[in-house]
Amino acid sequence: MQASAQAQPNIALVKYWGKQDLRHNLPATGSISITLDAPRTHTRVNFSASQERDQFLLNGKPEPAMLNRVSACLDNLRALADCPLRARVESDNDFPTGAGLASSASGFAALVVAGASALGLNLDTQQLADLARRASGSAARSLLGGFVELLLPAADGPSTPVRSLRAAHEWPLAVAIAITSSRTKSVGSTEGMERSRLTSPYYPAWVSSAEDDLAYARQAISDRDFLSLARVSEFSCLKMHALAMSSEPGLLYFNGATVECLHRIRTLRTQGVPVFFTVDAGPQVKAVCLPEALEQVGQALADVPGVQKIIRCGLGAGARLDKE
Ligand code: PMV
Numbered sequence: 001m002q003a004s005a006q007a008q009p010n011i012a013l014v015k016y017w018g019k020q021d022l023r024h025n026l027p028a029t030g031s032i033s034i035t036l037d038a039p040r041t042h043t044r045v046n047f048s049a050s051q052e053r054d055q056f057l058l059n060g061k062p063e064p065a066m067l068n069r070v071s072a073c074l075d076n077l078r079a080l081a082d083c084p085l086r087a088r089v090e091s092d093n094d095f096p097t098g099a100g101l102a103s104s105a106s107g108f109a110a111l112v113v114a115g116a117s118a119l120g121l122n123l124d125t126q127q128l129a130d131l132a133r134r135a136s137g138s139a140a141r142s143l144l145g146g147f148v149e150l151l152l153p154a155a156d157g158p159s160t161p162v163r164s165l166r167a168a169h170e171w172p173l174a175v176a177i178a179i180t181s182s183r184t185k186s187v188g189s190t191e192g193m194e195r196s197r198l199t200s201p202y203y204p205a206w207v208s209s210a211e212d213d214l215a216y217a218r219q220a221i222s223d224r225d226f227l228s229l230a231r232v233s234e235f236s237c238l239k240m241h242a243l244a245m246s247s248e249p250g251l252l253y254f255n256g257a258t259v260e261c262l263h264r265i266r267t268l269r270t271q272g273v274p275v276f277f278t279v280d281a282g283p284q285v286k287a288v289c290l291p292e293a294l295e296q297v298g299q300a301l302a303d304v305p306g307v308q309k310i311i312r313c314g315l316g317a318g319a320r321l322d323k324e
Helices: 064-081 103-118 125-135 137-143 189-199 203-223 226-245 256-270 291-302
Strands: 002-007 010-014 019-021 031-035 041-048 055-058 086-093 147-150 162-166 174-179 275-278 285-289 309-314
Touching (some): 010 137, 010 203, 010 226, 010 285, 019 189, 031 137, 031 203, 055 064, 064 103, 086 103, 103 125, 125 162, 162 203, 174 291, 189 203, 256 275, 256 285, 256 291
Parallel strands (some): 055 086
Antiparallel strands (some): 002 041, 010 031, 031 147, 041 086, 147 162, 174 285, 275 285
């Protein structure tokens, strides 16, 4: 009863920040993302009668801080399979974990795909996406490749539809990720989102303006209109960080190098380079560009003081089982 799967992070262009229902982990707004082709999470799940309790190893080391979330995700799978067995889960990330690189997205996407297969469950993408979303809202989007939208649940239940807006090969954008710190983030996304919901005076405006951003981004993706996608993505990103900063106490995910990178990217764009930025709940900067600009963008960001490393990638496929 074992299986292994792989998944890559996704990066939200229209962000999700805030939950309408904590128990089911339901986002308050829809979101649109791109799934990357690298870096990658590999996860092996092994259910066995000799396993007394669930075990979770990240990059070869026990990771007690994540064990409860992993176990809760396995519980949902066990309930569907009517199986009481405990599991050993080994997950390897080839990038910094918990620093705003969406490691929970690729991690839980790979976990549900491997876990369902190990239990012999034959689930469709939507069922897998719901299981992933309950563990981490953004993880549902890593089930699919390319441009992905996570929609709000219909009125009659806690299922959030996930759908492909475009395959990766139909509009092969590239991404340069500027790593400006490898430290784990101080305030995780769930805690940060709740703080913003409860304390930011801007929260109602954030929620009510999301549908306009989603509609704009859908159109830009449908038209392959890079500058329109740049405009709505930077707008959503800065709005999310304004919301985080306006929480009490304020959440400041940027460091100095993050801000310098944002200026550098805007300068490149005024010089005609097709690139825009987005930043999640951590200090790394994701520069999304047309493939022909990737070298220039990567070099420009590598030159920003405080940038430690550049990860270059393209768009990729959704979570999948490893071929044995
Ligand atoms: O799904 P979580 O809990 O990892 O939260 C994701 C939050 C952001 O990455 C900042 C935005 C998003 O939509 O991915």
